Amino acid sequence: MAMSSPSYILLITYFMAALAIASISLVESVGAGFVILASSLMLLSGAANLKKKTLVTGAPWNLLAAGALVFFIIDYAAFSGSVLASAARFLTILLALKLFDLKADRDCLIACSLVFFLVLAAAASTVSPLFLVILSLFVAGSISAMVALTIRRDLRENLQNDGQVPSGVFSPAFFAAVLGLSGVSMVMTFALFFTLPRMGIGLFERKTLNTVKVTGFSERIDLGTMGPVKQDPTVIMRVQIDGPPQSFLYFRGASLDHYDGKGWSRTVKNRRLLKKDALGTFRISDGDGPSIGQTILLEPLDTDTIFAASHPVAMEGNFHNLWADSAGSIRLPSPPYSRIEYRAWSSALPAYEPPQEIAPQYLDASYLEGRAGQRVRDLVGGITGEESNDMKRAALIERFLRSNYTYTLDPVKDGGDGPLDDFLFYSKQGYCEHYATAMVMMLRAAGVPARIVTGFTQGEWNDIGNYFIIRQQDAHSWVEAYISGRGWATFDPTPPAGVMAQKPSLISLYLDLALFRWNRYIIHYTFADQRRAAGAIEGGTDRMIASLKSFRPSFESLKGAGPALGVVAVFALLLVLRQARSKAARSKTPGYYAEMIKALGKKGLVRRTDETPLEFAERTKSREVAMVTAAFQSQRYGGGEPEEDVMAEVRKAIEALKK
């Protein structure tokens, strides 16, 4: 399928325009309405171009472009306030206008350059992997456009045939060549991307304005706020763990201690600054048992809490400092507002803490003072009976809650006095918050220090990429109880129905893996990664050199190598000869003729490729050119070296022509 050149170039131009639309739709602040408006404008221009009508041209075009500039200034000053968004809109309008005015090849070139700037704008404002697709298509499209326009220009200049491209030029082979070229340039670009040294952060890393709002990690949470987010599939973080997953993991966020009948708040305020050790690791506690290493890529969140599997021992990341409060939550100095990556190590043992003084808040059962409190105490007494071991009592309460209450995201209110009373004695249904609150209060009623912990369960396990995908819907709250002699132990009274995630589909796992790799290795590709890659390559080379050193050439192996070396030598010799021959072929034209052509070229006389030297000489109507051409012909085609006096004449003629 070969195409005529005008329709081919038009097709590419519109392909590029479509890419521009895709690019600006990635710039979120541009707005969907504008994208639709611009697309319809471009479609309109497409219809006009198909009918070979030029609607806007010359002075009206300039006027409209000036209007767009005014629009840009007003847009920037009064509405958007963002140069990027306004500039993207301005360029899109210019592009749409240009599409109404596609007369010459130059217009297509301008349109393509506008598309380039729009793609650039998208690069500056998105971290979406879709951008890679757009960029690849843009490279392929712009290379095809440049090649086609160059072919046309050359034909026009050299053949004066009005840019009529001979049939068969825009053939499948041509498209294959262009795509191959694009592929090669993409590969080269990637090579540059990964090898150019960078500063501490990823090149595309930037502050994102649209962070994910998470609940449960502020100073106060009201019961009932977590329900709605339990259906939100927004990804919060992806966690790779060293080795296969052993036990069910809880990613701990914040911990709260005071319940006032409606919600939880934090009253234990003391916090300490964590020290970075010599290796850049923040030690949280001195646990020295086995630990689970995790690499966590945290999406931009609006909280300063960072997460790790309970109980974290150490953390490492691109942080200046970290805070740890006595309740065990780890906080950044401020919300990061961008994607961050860090490593964390958590104790693999259920509890590790040495005996410590327990803050009185953890036993605070002031809410249980009244009539409702008595019912709770009676209930606990009924469950625990004569048991005196704290651990066993906690386990009994946990089992009681798990088996006697119904998990639902939509609990009914049933006349109780406050959400806890309602849950425990009336509706007997609720979700993790209710279960955890109930358990904490029951433990406290039984005299066991307890606190509520918010965070995330481990979410989906992506066995293709070996990492956990943790979503908003995996938000969870559970219980920590202080067991004397063991420290803070984790209990989860919520029945498994509320914890287990659904089995994800294979396609979604692959898609998420692609997204994860994109974030990790493109958006977040840092100097540390380069150092690691370089180290790996170095290690590989070292191993190779070592194996070469240990190689002992024996007589037998040399006998085998002989012919091989011979073949290589002959091949190299052939290459050298070929090079020499092609050099000789290049210098077939005598220097003086080339010099004359150059001198005439400066005067605007250029030999067309299909013009013979004699025809060209006749066209110049110059005696000197005729003379040089005659000498050239007899040397070039006749094979005779020109005589001394002829050469002198030639020199003189060329000098005259240079003037």
Add this chain to the structure above:
Amino acid sequence: MEFTETYGKIEALKGNLGKVIRGKPGVIDLAITALLSKGHLLIEDVPGVGKTTLAHGLARSISCSFQRIQFTSDLLPSDVIGVTVYNQALNTFEFRQGPIFANIVLADEINRATPKTQSALLEAMNDRQVSADRATYTLPSPFMLLATQNPLEFSGTFPLPESQLDRFTMCVRIGYPDEAHEKEIMQSDPSSAMQDLLPVLTTADVEGMQAAAGKVSVEEDLVSYIMAIASATRAHRAIRLGVSPRATMTLYKAAQAHALTSGRNYCIPDDIKRLSAPVFAHRIIPNERVPEGIEGPSSLIEDVLSGVAVPV
């Protein structure tokens, strides 16, 4: 034969022909080129522009035998080749040579003969011999066939088949003379001019010149140039049938002869470019996709040439 001597004789032949064919040095050059490349010439033009005069003049300039055959639809192969007759005195069959047995043969209005008679010329043109009754007779050397045809008359004609056209080195048009020359031609006496024409060459001279033409050097890149032009005709979108290897070989030989005719012992690109249309045009078959502004195979070849880079 020395090169200067050869060229001197060519100049004499040119001068001689110039006396009868006025204002057409290009056509004379092509005719001599065809002669030197041991080829045959097809002259395609309207009547009265000097087709016969050219053939006649060429024959008279060389002291050699000349025959003219007027082709008609009832002409039989034996009328051209000859016929075997019974000799009563000797009591044997003997072959009476036809008009083809001459150094220069003018086949006038060749497209009026039936294909059967046209094909009788095939062997003579290619192998310079004729076969009759199981015997083969060699034609005299040099042998050159000049054929004429009228491109405008179609009724009662038999267009030459491709195989026959391929055997003509060149197909040339003479065209009208310019005004000054036509006035001169009007006032001159054509028969006396022809009568006054004296032979300047012998058949041996012609054979020597043909041998010299074969020795003209053709640079390797120029061979590639010929190849590039031929390939371009085969790939051109408006040409159904490109040129054959016989055609490229013919162009090569014709370019050598043309270089000699122009006084050079080496070819230049111009030889090839100038001869491409006369040598190739009658061998290609255009299709219906001929672009606007191109009329006839000659301008199609010009179009091909405009797309082929000249080696410098």
